[in-house]
Amino acid sequence: MTIYGYARVSTAGQSLNEQKETLKTSGADIIFSEKYSGTTTSRPQFEKLVNLIEPNDTLIVTKLDRFARNTREALNLIDDLLKERIIIKVLNLGTIDNTPMGRMIVRTLLSVAEMERDMIIERTQAGKVFAKQHNPNYREGRPKRKKDSRNMAIFEYANRHTIKDTAIAFDISPRTVNYIKSMFMKKES
Numbered sequence: 001m002t003i004y005g006y007a008r009v010s011t012a013g014q015s016l017n018e019q020k021e022t023l024k025t026s027g028a029d030i031i032f033s034e035k036y037s038g039t040t041t042s043r044p045q046f047e048k049l050v051n052l053i054e055p056n057d058t059l060i061v062t063k064l065d066r067f068a069r070n071t072r073e074a075l076n077l078i079d080d081l082l083k084e085r086i087i088i089k090v091l092n093l094g095t096i097d098n099t100p101m102g103r104m105i106v107r108t109l110l111s112v113a114e115m116e117r118d119m120i121i122e123r124t125q126a127g128k129v130f131a132k133q134h135n136p137n138y139r140e141g142r143p144k145r146k147k148d149s150r151n152m153a154i155f156e157y158a159n160r161h162t163i164k165d166t167a168i169a170f171d172i173s174p175r176t177v178n179y180i181k182s183m184f185m186k187k188e189s
Contacts, residue, residue, distance in 0.1 A: 003058040007033040008066050019062050055085040062091045071110040155184040
C-alpha cells in the first residue's frame with residue numbers, strides 16, 4: 001500500500017512548495033506535482049499518477065479542487081478511483097467515503113468550489129469593464145518594468161553570472177532575468 005500525493009497550482013508563478021510539504025507531512029511517500037490551470041485538460045503528472053495507483057493505495061490532495069477543472073470531471077474521477085478501491089484523503093475535508101453520504105458531500109463541495117471560481121471570474125470581468133469606462137489610463141495586464149536602478153543591477157549581475165545564479169541572488173524567476181536582460185539589450189542595439 002503506497003501513499004501518493006498530488007499537488008497542483010494554476011500558474012507558473014505560484015509555488016508548489018507549501019502543498020508538497022503538507023503532503024509529505026501527511027504521509028505521502030511519492031508526490032506528483034505540476035503547474036497547470038484548472039481549465040487545462042492535459043495534466044501529464046496526474047495522468048501518470050492515476051495509471052500507477054493500485055487498489056488499497058491512498059491518494060492525498062490538499063484541497064478538493066486540486067482534482068479537476070470542473071465538478072463533473074472531478075466526480076467522474078473520484079467515482080472511478082473509489083470503484084478501484086483507492087483511498088482518497090482531502091486534507092481540508094477528510095477521507096472521502098464510498099457511501100451515498102460521502103458522495104453527496106463531495107458533490108456539494110465541488111459545486112460550491114466551481115461556483116466560487118465562476119464568481120471570481122465574473123467579478124474580475126466586471127471590474128475590468130468598470131475600470132475601462134472610468135479610468136482613461138486603464139491598461140490590461142501587468143505594468144511594464146521600468147529601467148530603474150534595481151533592474152540595472154540585475155542586468156549587470158546577469159552579464160557576469162548565469163541566469164540561474166542571478167535569479168537566486170535577486171529572488172526572481174529566470175524568466176524575469178531574461179526579460180530584464182532583453183529590456184536593456186534593446187536600448188544598446
